[in-house]
Amino acid sequence: MRQRITFLQEPQDSLDPKLLEVTSDSISTKELKAAREDRVTFGFDELPQELYRVLKASHELHIRWVSPNNYNTIAPLVSRLSPGLHLFYTPQRNNNGSNLLCPMLKKVFGDLDCQSPEKSFTTLPVERFALSAATQYYQPLESLHDLVEYGQHKLCQSSDQECLSRISSLLDASSVDIDFDTISHALTITAFWPPQTRHLSVKNTIKNTRLEVGILSVESPKEPEELSLGGFLTVVGEDTKPSPTLFSFPARHHPTGSTFSASFLTPTGMHPTLELGISSSRPPTEERSCSLHAHLTLPRAIFVDKYQLSDQLLLASKNLSAVHYITTPVDLEAPAYAMTLWGSSVLVELAPPSSGAEQPWTEQPWTAAIPLHLRYLPPTSSTSGQSPLHIPYPVVFWACVADEGSKFPINPFDRVNLGYDGLFGPKTMFYHLPPEGDTLINTITVPVLDLDKSKYVELGTAGVVLLGFLWVGWCLWRVWSRNPYGSGANKVAKEKKKQ
Amino acid sequence: MLKFFSSPILVFSSAIVLRVVLFFYGLWQDANSPMKYTDIDYYVFTDAARFTARGYSPYDRETYRYTPLLAWMLLPTTWSATWFSFGKVLFAIGDIVAGWLIVLVLQASSKMSTERALKFASIWLLNPMVATISTRGSSEGLLGVMVIALLWAIMKKRIYVAGLLLGLGVHFKIYPFIYAPSIIWWLDDEQVGSRKSGSSTKTDIVSQIKNFCNGSRIKITVTSLLTFIILNTLMYSIYGWPFLQHTYLHHVTRLDHRHNFSPYNTLLYLNSSAPGTSLIPLESVAFIPQLFLSAFALPLMLAKKDLPSTMLAQTFAFVSFNKVCTSQYFLWYMVFLPFYLPNSSLLARKYLGIAAASLWVAAQALWLQQGFELEFLGKSTFVPGLWLASILFFLTNIWILGIIVSDVGSGPRPLRVK
Numbered sequence: 069m070r071q072r073i074t075f076l077q078e079p080q081d082s083l084d085p086k087l088l089e090v091t092s093d094s095i096s097t098k099e100l101k102a103a104r105e106d107r108v109t110f111g112f113d114e115l116p117q118e119l120y121r122v123l124k125a126s127h128e129l130h131i132r133w134v135s136p137n138n139y140n141t142i143a144p145l146v147s148r149l150s151p152g153l154h155l156f157y158t159p160q161r162n163n164n165g166s167n168l169l170c171p172m173l174k175k176v177f178g179d180l181d182c183q184s185p186e187k188s189f190t191t192l193p194v195e196r197f198a199l200s201a202a203t204q205y206y207q208p209l210e211s212l213h214d215l216v217e218y219g220q221h222k223l224c225q226s227s228d229q230e231c232l233s234r235i236s237s238l239l240d241a242s243s244v245d246i247d248f249d250t251i252s253h254a255l256t257i258t259a260f261w262p263p264q265t266r267h268l269s270v271k272n273t274i275k276n277t278r279l280e281v282g283i284l285s286v287e288s289p290k291e292p293e294e295l296s297l298g299g300f301l302t303v304v305g306e307d308t309k310p311s312p313t314l315f316s317f318p319a320r321h322h323p324t325g326s327t328f329s330a331s332f333l334t335p336t337g338m339h340p341t342l343e344l345g346i347s348s349s350r351p352p353t354e355e356r357s358c359s360l361h362a363h364l365t366l367p368r369a370i371f372v373d374k375y376q377l378s379d380q381l382l383l384a385s386k387n388l389s390a391v392h393y394i395t396t397p398v399d400l401e402a403p404a405y406a407m408t409l410w411g412s413s414v415l416v417e418l419a420p421p422s423s424g425a426e427q428p429w430t431e432q433p434w435t436a437a438i439p440l441h442l443r444y445l446p447p448t449s450s451t452s453g454q455s456p457l458h459i460p461y462p463v464v465f466w467a468c469v470a471d472e473g474s475k476f477p478i479n480p481f482d483r484v485n486l487g488y489d490g491l492f493g494p495k496t497m498f499y500h501l502p503p504e505g506d507t508l509i510n511t512i513t514v515p516v517l518d519l520d521k522s523k524y525v526e527l528g529t530a531g532v533v534l535l536g537f538l539w540v541g542w543c544l545w546r547v548w549s550r551n552p553y554g555s556g557a558n559k560v561a562k563e564k565k566k567q
Numbered sequence: 568m569l570k571f572f573s574s575p576i577l578v579f580s581s582a583i584v585l586r587v588v589l590f591f592y593g594l595w596q597d598a599n600s601p602m603k604y605t606d607i608d609y610y611v612f613t614d615a616a617r618f619t620a621r622g623y624s625p626y627d628r629e630t631y632r633y634t635p636l637l638a639w640m641l642l643p644t645t646w647s648a649t650w651f652s653f654g655k656v657l658f659a660i661g662d663i664v665a666g667w668l669i670v671l672v673l674q675a676s677s678k679m680s681t682e683r684a685l686k687f688a689s690i691w692l693l694n695p696m697v698a699t700i701s702t703r704g705s706s707e708g709l710l711g712v713m714v715i716a717l718l719w720a721i722m723k724k725r726i727y728v729a730g731l732l733l734g735l736g737v738h739f740k741i742y743p744f745i746y747a748p749s750i751i752w753w754l755d756d757e758q759v760g761s762r763k764s765g766s767s768t769k770t771d772i773v774s775q776i777k778n779f780c781n782g783s784r785i786k787i788t789v790t791s792l793l794t795f796i797i798l799n800t801l802m803y804s805i806y807g808w809p810f811l812q813h814t815y816l817h818h819v820t821r822l823d824h825r826h827n828f829s830p831y832n833t834l835l836y837l838n839s840s841a842p843g844t845s846l847i848p849l850e851s852v853a854f855i856p857q858l859f860l861s862a863f864a865l866p867l868m869l870a871k872k873d874l875p876s877t878m879l880a881q882t883f884a885f886v887s888f889n890k891v892c893t894s895q896y897f898l899w900y901m902v903f904l905p906f907y908l909p910n911s912s913l914l915a916r917k918y919l920g921i922a923a924a925s926l927w928v929a930a931q932a933l934w935l936q937q938g939f940e941l942e943f944l945g946k947s948t949f950v951p952g953l954w955l956a957s958i959l960f961f962l963t964n965i966w967i968l969g970i971i972v973s974d975v976g977s978g979p980r981p982l983r984v985k
Contacts, residue, residue, distance in 0.1 A: 337943040375610060382601035400630060401825070405840050444825070446840045453947025515947035517836055522950050529834045532958050533888070536965035537856040540884065543969040544868045547976025551872075 069277040070109040073270055074481075075102035076142045077285040077299075078263070085300050085310050088283075095281050095304055096269040102283070103142045103263040105481075106234075110255045116222045119255075122172045127158040128201055128249040130485040136210055136460075136509045139242035139262040143286045144295045144481040146500050147321040149243075150365040150460035151508045153177060153209040156192070156201035156485045157185060160250070178214035180207050187408040190395045192490060200490025204395070205410050206365050208458050208509070212238050230273045237261075245483070272304045279304040287314065292353060293470050293497055295319040295481075317479035318470075320489070324352045324499040328464040333437070336512045340370070342438045344464065345504075349420030349429045351466060352499035358468040360418045361392070362438070363488040368411040369404040369457050369514065370440050377416075377439070387436040389419040393491045403444035415491050418464075445516045453518030461508040466499040467492050572689070573682040575670070582666060582692040586659040589702040594652065605655075609704025612654060616641040626809035632817055634739055635802050635810065637706060658701040658708045665712040666692035668719045669905050672875065676722050677909060687905035700898060707895045710740050711902040717743070718875055721750055724759070726783050730790025737791070738798040741818065742899065745858075745881045747791065749866035753874045754783045826938060826953050828892040828931070830961040833954040835890065857888035869975045875906030876975045880968060887964040894931075911974050913967075923967050930960035 077083065081101040089096050112120055123129065136151040155173070159166040170182040182188045182205065189203040216238050224231035238244060238259055245258040272279040284299035295317060300310035329345040344362055351358040366372070377383060377391045395412035418436045420429060445455045465488075476482065476494070484490075489498070571577050593604035615625035615638040625631050625638035643653040666688050673684035691697055691711075701708035713736045720729035729750070736743035759781055802810045826832055831853055838848075861884040869877040882900040886892055913920035934956035940946040941953065 335943065335945045337945040338941065339943070375607075375614075379601065379603070381599075385601040397629070403836075403839065444836065444840075447837060453949065454945075513945065515941055515945050515949070517833065517840075517949040518947055522833070522837060525833050525837060525950060525954060528954075528958070529830055532961060533830060533853075533856060536887075536961060537860070539965055539969050540860055540972060541864070543972040543976070544864055547868050547972060550976065551978075 069111065069114055069274065071272075071277065071279040072107040072282070073279070074105045074107075074282045074284060075100060075268070076105065076145065076263075077102045077283065078142070079285045079287070082285050082299070083283055085283075085312070088300070088302070088310055090302055090304070090307065090309055093273070093305055094269065094271040095302055098267060099265060100268045100283070101263065101265045103140075103145065104261040104266070105145060105258065107256060107258045110257075112253055112255075115255060118172065118175075119222075122168045123248050123255065125160050125166050125168060126248060126250070127160045128156075129158075129247070130156040130201060131244075131246040132156075132486065133209065133212060133215075133244045134508075135242045136208075136507055137242070138503060138506055138508055141323070141500070141502065142263055143323055144297070144319050144321065144479075145260055145483075146323045147483045147486060147498065148463045148465075148500050148502075149486055150206075150363075150463060151208070152365065152460050153180070153207050154365070154487060155189075155205040156203070156487070157189065157205065158202040159185065176215055176218050177209060177212075180209075181410070182207070183408055188410050190409055190412065193393070201485060204413065204487065206367070206413070207410060208367060208460060212241070212244060215244075228273060230271050247485075270304065282313075283310070284313075289316055291316075291318070292355065293318050295322075318476055319479060320476050320482055320484070320497060322352065322497060322499045324466060324501055326350065326501055327504050328501045329504040330461045330510060332459075332510055332512050338442045338515070340440050340442065340512055342440055342459075342462075342510075344418070344436045344438070344462070345433060346418070346420070346436065346464070346501070347433050348431045349422070349434060350431060351429060351468075353468060356468040356470070356497075358466045358499070359389075360420055360464070360466050361488070362416050362418060362436070362462045362464045364414040364416070364438070364462040365460055365487065366411050366414065366440070367457075367459065368407050368409060369443050369445060370459060371398050371400075371412055371443070372414045372416075372438070373400060373441055374398070375400075382439075384419065386439065387419050387421060387434065388438065389417040391416050400441075405444075405446045407443075413487055415488055442514050445514050447517035447519050447522065449519035451516075451518075453516055453521075454513040455516045457512050457514050459510045459512065461503050461505075461510070463488070464501040464503075466501075468497045468499065469493070470495040470497050572686045575681065575685060578685045578689060578692060579663065579667070582663055582689075582698075585693065585695070585698050586662065586702055589698055590652070590655060590659065593655070593702055604703060606700075606703040606705045608706070609654060612637060612641050612704070612706065613644045613651065617645045620645040624806045624809060626806060626813050632813045633706070634798070634814055635806055636739065636798075637709075654706075655702050655704045658704065658706060659698070661708045661712040662697060662701045663692070665708070665715045665902060668712070668715045669902075672715070672719050672722055673905060673909075676875065677906075679909070683909070687909055690904050690908065691902055694901070697898060697901065700895060705895055707898045710736065710743070711898060713739065714743055714746065714878070714899075715902055717746065717750075718878065721753070721874070724783070726754075726786045727790050730787040731794050733787065733791040734794025734798065737795050741815065742882075742885055745862045745866075745885055746878055747788075748862055749870035749874060749877050749881060750787065751784050752866050753870040753877075754781070754787065755871065756781060757871075759783045826941065826949070828894070828934060828957055828960055829890055830957050831890045832957055833949055836949065853888070853890050857885060860888065861885040865972070869972065872978055873906075873910075873975045875903060876910070876971065879903035879907045880971045880975060883964065883968050883971065887961060887968065907971060907974070912970060913974075919970070923963075923970065926963045927960075927967065930956060930963050934960060 083097065083100055087097050115123070132149050132154040134149050134151045141148070157169070166185045170180070170184050170188065173182055174180050185203060189205045192200055192202060192204050194200070194202055216236050219235040220232050224235060240261060241259040242262050243260045247256045247258070270279070270281055280301060280303050282299060282301045284297040287296040287298045289296040296314070298314040301313050302310045326346060326348040328347070331343055333341045333343055346360070364372070372391070372394060374391055374394045377388070383389060391414065393415040395414070398412045399407065416438060421434050422429065448455055596602070596604040611628060611631050612633070615628040615631040618627045619625050619635065619638045620642055625635050631638070640657065641654045643650050669688040669691055670684045673679045673687060674681065697708065713732060717729055717732040717736060720732060733743065733747060733750070861881045865877060865881050865884060869880060879900055882903060886896045886899060889896070908914050913923055934953065937948040937952035937956050941948045
């Protein structure tokens with residue numbers, strides 16, 4: 069097991085290293101204003117048997133959980149995903165062990181609507197970017213209670229207070245990543261807590277494990293695509309005092325000055341429109357070509373009609389430019405209760421309004437609207453025919469083409485497999501717009517059949533259809549009793565004869 | 568006004584001008600507004616045609632649920648942006664041809680004057696709903712011309728042509744199969760005029776069956792079946808399982824949850840969301856009253872009295888009792904109205920006609936209003952609103968169907984001259 073704990077500070081909050089107390093198995097200080105990232109790497113032999121069996125069947129598995137409560141990020145950890153539980157998964161070739169995945173996920177995360185990768189997962193485009201996984205799954209998940217319980221039970225000794233409290237601190241984390249791939253043969257858990265003033269005290273209670281603690285803040289970089297970090301690193305148990313460090317690396321994810329809001333226009337009806345409010349249309353950098361995108365993660369009850377969004381006039385009227393990616397397939401007709409796939413994700417390029425020729429952008433806030441459609445949801449009772457539907461915020465970012473030469477070598481804080489990064493070229497830089505609002509979930513109500521009023525529907529329909537059938541039958545019988553089968557002409561002729 | 572209907576040129580050029588105006592208005596609206604005039608289905612057809620043009624299957628386009636013939640017909644729409652509207656022109660021409668055939672059938676079968684025939688054909692030709700549907704690019708009008716051509720061929724005793732059209736129609740949209748029993752029943756010796764002397768006197772079953780199987784009946788059965796089988800074999804050999812799945816099986820297995828005019832709609836939503844909880848599997852027995860009336864009882868009782876009006880009654884019954892019902896289906900029976908109305912009590916008794924028409928419109932308006940509240944205001948109007956509206960619409964349809972049955976049953980009405 070290896071541990072890396074990083075505290076990230078704003079330059080003005082930088083800690084005086086003299087205030088750090090380093091002992092043979094711990095590091096502590098009274099007060100520290102910083103965000104925290106914990107990264108714990110487990111070897112295969114340190115994992116519970118049941119987890120190992122599932123991972124053995126995976127080529128790669130990336131789990132991303134994001135809290136529904138809004139939080140602040142700090143460079144270099146600025147990348148975002150929609151709140152909820154995301155899963156990016158490539159099964160091992162020629163292995164049928166992937167049917168263990170869903171039961172395992174349910175055991176770890178609680179009651180997920182996951183039947184099997186074949187039934188519940190959607191496929192991702194694979195040809196574009198080697199770093200992205202083959203399939204995707206998502207489910208809204210508000211808290212990691214079940215994960216914490218599972219971890220405490222399976223990973224900690226019941227007497228190890230440090231272990232128990234470290235795991236239960238995941239309940240306050242804003243995002244948790246779990247990564248596994250066959251090449252590294254290791255499982256990494258990365259958790260992020262947003263900036264706040266905290267008491268620092270880390271102990272290394274397990275022998276023969278490496279614990280590295282860094283306290284870093286952002287320095288001004290030399291190159292625009294680079295991030296520069298300076299501060300102190302301490303390997304607990306080896307170092308007797310923190311050693312200063314300064315390093316730069318080309319970064320994939322960057323912060324920006326503008327923000328976005330996401331809300332639904334009312335009334336939402338069966339065709340809700342998601343309105344994105346962007347605080348400014350100013351691109352993050354003028355040296356590269358950048359485009360603004362929204363990446364939507366839509367649970368199966370709501371979807372985008374790609375055919376509707378192929379019309380240029382409609383797109384332009386909503387300040388959209390193009391739909392670059394949408395999960396295939398997206399059934400355009402099926403009710404939600406007849407589907408097993410988790411839903412769909414969509415990448416839409418937004419079209420910022422330009423104010424004039426000399427300045428192609430404006431500092432004015434503006435909006436873009438994404439038309440969506442609802443599926444029918446199961447009928448309900450005692451809700452007056454309305455069902456709530458929780459829809460996570462999208463993520464909004466500028467995607468800028470990086471210099472020809474610049475690559476993103478694996479940097480210690482890089483983050484990939486976010487669902488949208490694989491839809492761009494490997495040299496793309498992402499400038500993330502932080503969302504506004506406390507909760508990153510929009511809740512709308514969907515009209516459904518009210519079971520309280522539907523008791524008479526079955527008998528009523530049957531009765532009316534029967535009545536209609538009998539009425540037509542009666543009319544036919546009257547016709548038949550007067551003149552069976554034959555043509556009217558015959559009858560007229562006969563009547564004429566009689567006369 | 569009197570003059571207007573006496574001139575075929577005036578009536579037909581008005582019908583054409585109506586469609587040309589709507590066609591160009593549609594092009595203008597599509598080019599200038601995010602709200603499209605063109606029907607969503609037209610984009611489905613043309614996308615499918617594009618797939619076909621590139622050598623792919625039309626079923627690669629999601630929600631393409633038609634015969635590949637339609638995609639083939641619309642291949643010119645893939646040539647250029649101008650040709651994109653070719654399909655609408657084709658459908659509109661189909662309308663006009665159907666109108667012309669209506670006139671021919673009226674003149675031939677009802678011995679109607681040209682003026683009177685044109686007046687009744689105008690119910691189709693000058694109907695803004697019909698013209699709008701075809702210029703928006705909905706293919707339902709093609710069905711109209713197919714079934715009217717079928718009727719015309721039968722009336723002209725062009726049995727092989729009729730068989731071909733019947734097979735084609737069923738291949739295209741399934742429902743025209745209900746016309747097979749009425750046409751076959753109608754084609755008796757009296758119509759065919761080939762009664763062999765003495766053959767009708769025998770009453771044992773064998774000779775009755777022999778008697779029933781006259782040449783025309785055999786000819787049309789064989790021709791239509793052959794056409795149907797050849798077309799389906801051809802399409803299956805090219806496009807395989809997706810052809811069967813999307814063109815035919817889909818209509819059996821579909822879960823029609825989205826609200827529509829059918830009386831079964833709410834029940835289908837209820838039962839599909841919780842399978843196995845209903846007392847009777849109503850949605851699977853729903854076809855019994857529908858097919859009993861439209862494919863058996865109505866043809867048997869009425870076909871020999873008045874074939875065109877019987878076809879109206881059958882279509883009306885089929886659409887009213889169907890598990891899915893949208894306003895495009897109304898075109899299926901509207902095309903037969905010119906044959907029925909001249910002898911109908913709906914025209915003879917003014918108030919009855921007005922009452923029927925207003926009820927038919929009012930029930931739809933109620934339904935549309937409830938549907939609007941659901942779709943755009945998000946109100947749960949499934950029950951009682953939409954359900955009651957669809958039940959009212961069904962009852963109205965059934966009441967009108969009863970009137971049609973009685974009218975056709977009582978034979979040609981003596982002309983009342985005012």
